[in-house]
Amino acid sequence: MRGNVTVAEAGEQAVLALVRSSAGPPPAWVVLGIGDDAAVVEPARNHLDVLTTDVLVEGVHFDRRLADPESIGFKALAVNLSDLAAMGAAPRAALLSLGLPSELRLSELEGLLRGFADCACRFKVALIGGNVSRSPGALFVDATVTGSVKRRKLLSRAGARPGDALYVTGALGAAAAGLRWLQARGEAIAPGDPGHTSPPGATEAAARFLRPEPRVRFGLLAGRTRAASACVDLSDGLADAVRQLAAASGTGAALDTTAIPVALGAISILGATDAFQAALSGGEDYELLLAVPRKTTRRLEAVARMSGLAVTRIGVLTTGPELVLRDAEADRELPAGFQHFTPATT
Amino acid sequence: MRGNVTVAEAGEQAVLALVRSSAGPPPAWVVLGIGDDAAVVEPARNHLDVLTTDVLVEGVHFDRRLADPESIGFKALAVNLSDLAAMGAAPRAALLSLGLPSELRLSELEGLLRGFADCACRFKVALIGGNVSRSPGALFVDATVTGSVKRRKLLSRAGARPGDALYVTGALGAAAAGLRWLQARGEAIAPGDPGHTSPPGATEAAARFLRPEPRVRFGLLAGRTRAASACVDLSDGLADAVRQLAAASGTGAALDTTAIPVALGAISILGATDAFQAALSGGEDYELLLAVPRKTTRRLEAVARMSGLAVTRIGVLTTGPELVLRDAEADRELPAGFQHFTPATT
Numbered sequence: 006m007r008g009n010v011t012v013a014e015a016g017e018q019a020v021l022a023l024v025r026s027s028a029g030p031p032p033a034w035v036v037l038g039i040g041d042d043a044a045v046v047e048p049a050r051n052h053l054d055v056l057t058t059d060v061l062v063e064g065v066h067f068d069r070r071l072a073d074p075e076s077i078g079f080k081a082l083a084v085n086l087s088d089l090a091a092m093g094a095a096p097r098a099a100l101l102s103l104g105l106p107s108e109l110r111l112s113e114l115e116g117l118l119r120g121f122a123d124c125a126c127r128f129k130v131a132l133i134g135g136n137v138s139r140s141p142g143a144l145f146v147d148a149t150v151t152g153s154v155k156r157r158k159l160l161s162r163a164g165a166r167p168g169d170a171l172y173v174t175g176a177l178g179a180a181a182a183g184l185r186w187l188q189a190r191g192e193a194i195a196p197g198d199p200g201h202t203s204p205p206g207a208t209e210a211a212a213r214f215l216r217p218e219p220r221v222r223f224g225l226l227a228g229r230t231r232a233a234s235a236c237v238d239l240s241d242g243l244a245d246a247v248r249q250l251a252a253a254s255g256t257g258a259a260l261d262t263t264a265i266p267v268a269l270g271a272i273s274i275l276g277a278t279d280a281f282q283a284a285l286s287g288g289e290d291y292e293l294l295l296a297v298p299r300k301t302t303r304r305l306e307a308v309a310r311m312s313g314l315a316v317t318r319i320g321v322l323t324t325g326p327e328l329v330l331r332d333a334e335a336d337r338e339l340p341a342g343f344q345h346f347t348p349a350t351t
Numbered sequence: 352m353r354g355n356v357t358v359a360e361a362g363e364q365a366v367l368a369l370v371r372s373s374a375g376p377p378p379a380w381v382v383l384g385i386g387d388d389a390a391v392v393e394p395a396r397n398h399l400d401v402l403t404t405d406v407l408v409e410g411v412h413f414d415r416r417l418a419d420p421e422s423i424g425f426k427a428l429a430v431n432l433s434d435l436a437a438m439g440a441a442p443r444a445a446l447l448s449l450g451l452p453s454e455l456r457l458s459e460l461e462g463l464l465r466g467f468a469d470c471a472c473r474f475k476v477a478l479i480g481g482n483v484s485r486s487p488g489a490l491f492v493d494a495t496v497t498g499s500v501k502r503r504k505l506l507s508r509a510g511a512r513p514g515d516a517l518y519v520t521g522a523l524g525a526a527a528a529g530l531r532w533l534q535a536r537g538e539a540i541a542p543g544d545p546g547h548t549s550p551p552g553a554t555e556a557a558a559r560f561l562r563p564e565p566r567v568r569f570g571l572l573a574g575r576t577r578a579a580s581a582c583v584d585l586s587d588g589l590a591d592a593v594r595q596l597a598a599a600s601g602t603g604a605a606l607d608t609t610a611i612p613v614a615l616g617a618i619s620i621l622g623a624t625d626a627f628q629a630a631l632s633g634g635e636d637y638e639l640l641l642a643v644p645r646k647t648t649r650r651l652e653a654v655a656r657m658s659g660l661a662v663t664r665i666g667v668l669t670t671g672p673e674l675v676l677r678d679a680e681a682d683r684e685l686p687a688g689f690q691h692f693t694p695a696t697t
Contacts, residue, residue: 013453027464028478044480064487107359118373132374134390141410142488147497
């Protein structure tokens, strides 16, 4: 009986489908509703607002034994900025909604707010409001961020075409490997810890998990120069991002297995095979995936130079609908990304 | 040692002060930052955006044994709309961030979304985006709502002057009494339950707690007609609202004890004495408190007629700083409102 199915049994896609269908038909001023990295509205003519919300929940997204309060606060804003970056939007204002367990120390809250403010300062976001509530269980940090973009500079997930190349910023798998390393270590990294005994790149990988770097400048420049035909951030991993972009654009995709840039820290923590899996499905790297038409390749390279960030060509969009990992030997099906609610397999 | 003080020991005011101080100086386009019912920004000239966020947390704001999913969803949006109403803003778009325990039934989620959509439809709000996360403990429903208002029509908490009369919409204490009644009953009200054996007004009081009516039209008209000099909603009770409005406006206040409108349901559930306390400090009524200069009294009465809502003159703002409850016999100090974290009394 459907009425007794739990959200965990139904799976994340079913949950999202319910939310989507509850929204009803959008009014004319909604440029992009549910389903992209962020929502886009046009409240006044030629003035687009971009809005996104994302939450960090204790026990789901972080463990207070492994993550210092500053990192939790920083990341709560950074993950939202990554969504704005994927839209080519300039961040503007943030609202912060906190659910605080009664036993949380005031000093921890101070640290959390310091981390949030640190991220806000670096990316020129103003904290303009929010809400504080008690939480009977887990600490949660829910942020909503607004931004702005010109209509012609907006990057969405849709708009890419077969033949467009797929590029990814940075190197992948570090966040998932960093988390694994922190969990094995069993304690947070003390400030100034030199990490002498750590595998190469491990502290950087942990830092990537704890304090992801939203690619705000890259996204802005990619939108402004119209270097990309579509863009999505890698919050739930590369495989998921490719799936989302291809679905929204109505294409397939073929990734070149050997081209996917795997982070050094991921390899030294996990070994090559697991590091590749982490790069593909680990999530939390908060890099950007971009579809780039042949004629704007030069522009994308210029954006990479201007933002001081490496980009790697990892594949191509196809007429589809298949999503494949291609190497010299064969095509394999692209695996799924991270899911909050894994459907029951009965 | 301060570092070991918990948020519960420090109290809500200390927590809010920390958040406020972490925000830093606001940029020029922030019209109203942290501290009012909602934030107001001016991203483009002569175009004000109003933004607010408010969360419902299981075990803090609702009990799933007493509240049906539809009511939880409805209220999650309604409490945010009440904040917009208090600013004189027209609601526009909503973002919904859900933290779902794995064992939540899909049918409960459907109900919750139906309630949210019901409220969105009634107040012409578009659900444009959001986020779904797992929650290891409590269900939480965090909504962010945007709205718009013209600069000259904006209602804030500040701006009232000594001599302005204080008015309140509707009757108070019903929500707190309705909650008490539901708790004593120990089960949710079934749809169509005639409530034959209930005290007079009890089912209405319960409905007020479960599905508050945000005073959107009243707030809009009060702003547009410039009938009020300041406005705040009664989320944390009348006493708290008076305290907030007086503090922001730099005035004192004297309330006429006998004038405060107490809801019938509150009296029949709680008895007269406790009902008066509920009206004063119970919170969750989501009515509006308005400061009204003598020369705009007629306009406020017109707003009340147009929106079909009773208003009652309950007192006056004074040069202050005292906040008093006045009756024929004496002045008493105004009690505190509901606090999420009550400071330790050691």
